[in-house]
Amino acid sequence: MTAAKRIGILTSGGDCAGLNAVIRAAVHRAAHYGWEVVGIEDGTQGLLARPVRYVNLDLNRVDGAMMRQGGTILGTTNKGDPFAYPMADGSRKDRSQEIIGGLRELGVDSLIGIGGDGSMAILRKLARIGGIKLIGIPKTIDNDLGITEMSVGFDTAVAVATEALDRLQPTAASHDRVMVLEVMGRDAGHIALSAGIAGGADVILLPELPWSVAGVADKIKRVQAGGRNFALVVVSEAVKTMEGVKAQQEFSDGQKRYGGIGNYIGHLIAEATGAETRVTVLGHVQRGCPPGHNDRVLASAFGVAAVDLLAEGKSDRLVAWSNRRVIDIPIEDAIATYAAVDIDGTLVKTARGLGIYVGDA
Numbered sequence: 001m002t003a004a005k006r007i008g009i010l011t012s013g014g015d016c017a018g019l020n021a022v023i024r025a026a027v028h029r030a031a032h033y034g035w036e037v038v039g040i041e042d043g044t045q046g047l048l049a050r051p052v053r054y055v056n057l058d059l060n061r062v063d064g065a066m067m068r069q070g071g072t073i074l075g076t077t078n079k080g081d082p083f084a085y086p087m088a089d090g091s092r093k094d095r096s097q098e099i100i101g102g103l104r105e106l107g108v109d110s111l112i113g114i115g116g117d118g119s120m121a122i123l124r125k126l127a128r129i130g131g132i133k134l135i136g137i138p139k140t141i142d143n144d145l146g147i148t149e150m151s152v153g154f155d156t157a158v159a160v161a162t163e164a165l166d167r168l169q170p171t172a173a174s175h176d177r178v179m180v181l182e183v184m185g186r187d188a189g190h191i192a193l194s195a196g197i198a199g200g201a202d203v204i205l206l207p208e209l210p211w212s213v214a215g216v217a218d219k220i221k222r223v224q225a226g227g228r229n230f231a232l233v234v235v236s237e238a239v240k241t242m243e244g245v246k247a248q249q250e251f252s253d254g255q256k257r258y259g260g261i262g263n264y265i266g267h268l269i270a271e272a273t274g275a276e277t278r279v280t281v282l283g284h285v286q287r288g289c290p291p292g293h294n295d296r297v298l299a300s301a302f303g304v305a306a307v308d309l310l311a312e313g314k315s316d317r318l319v320a321w322s323n324r325r326v327i328d329i330p331i332e333d334a335i336a337t338y339a340a341v342d343i344d345g346t347l348v349k350t351a352r353g354l355g356i357y358v359g360d361a
């Protein structure tokens with residue numbers, strides 16, 4: 001057994017529900033081995049600061065309240081690739097050695113990184129250069145990291161989107177309206193598909209499947225002809241327009257994110273069906289809420305397993321959920337496998353079996 005005495009833990013990339021449950025679990029398991037845990041603040045940003053920004057995590061710091069707490073107590077960042085760090089003068093600088101120096105300053109030779117594929121790729125590169133033992137824990141509401149069946153945060157995001165549909169349904173019925181709900185998910189339609197099925201949607205549009213105005217309008221007209229006065233439409237944020245473009249918003253700092261397809265489709269639906277249509281963009285409420293029980297359990301299992309892997313002397317591995325248990329796989333393999341919605345898979349078939357329009361087959 002390798003005796004790592006002091007391990008670092010950080011959260012990286014967009015936050016999601018369940019991150020604090022991971023941190024709590026890792027601290028508990030580390031205490032079992034008699035190890036210290038330092039929580040690095042704001043992902044790799046904390047390691048660039050001098051002195052390094054961190055917090056000592058022990059059992060007194062991680063009570064059960066963390067299970068219920070959204071966000072991450074450590075803070076996170078989805079900006080600033082340390083290998084091409086954006087400097088104030090507009091140039092890019094390789095700051096990887098500063099980060100490795102930061103880990104040395106902390107006296108840490110093992111790191112648990114909680115992140116998505118982008119973060120894992122960066123952390124892996126840093127760990128290899130710096131000779132740091134790295135265990136990755138997959139988190140992303142998008143659930144697009146291959147191999148793991150479930151990433152931390154996805155289940156809660158689906159629950160929030162489902163609840164949004166539960167709340168849109170009565171107001172849709174009261175006003176005879178078509179309600180369009182735009183959900184996150186980046187290039188994968190997992191949130192839209194699961195929430196759409198769970199929330200009784202009539203139409204689910206996914207980035208993975210082509211759709212047409214005629215197809216959507218036909219479904220809504222059939223709903224109306226059947227005597228129902230409202231319809232629910234779920235649209236994943238990266239669904240393409242009729243021109244084949246993914247709608248994006250640009251922020252004042254130049255960053256771009258998907259967004260706007262819901263309004264585009266809502267307008268087309270109103271035109272094609274004559275139905276009064278309203279659009280809700282769910283946005284970050286899918287991320288910043290208390291985790292549901294599935295994410296709390298998954299996060300706890302991942303946190304414990306990650307520390308156990310370090311205790312076994314393993315490194316460069318990602319924990320993953322498969323067949324009702326935690327497995328570990330090379331990080332390289334995990335990030336090489338992108339998990340989009342399987343258009344021939346069970347959930348697309350289920351949606352079609354329920355009469356939901358999920359695009360033109």
Ligand code: F6P
Nearest residue numbers: 014078141142184185186257258
């Ligand atoms: O990857 C998670 C995610 O929430 C995506 O679903 C979404 O497109 C993006 O992050 C939003 O990023 P930001 O928090 O930077 O606006």
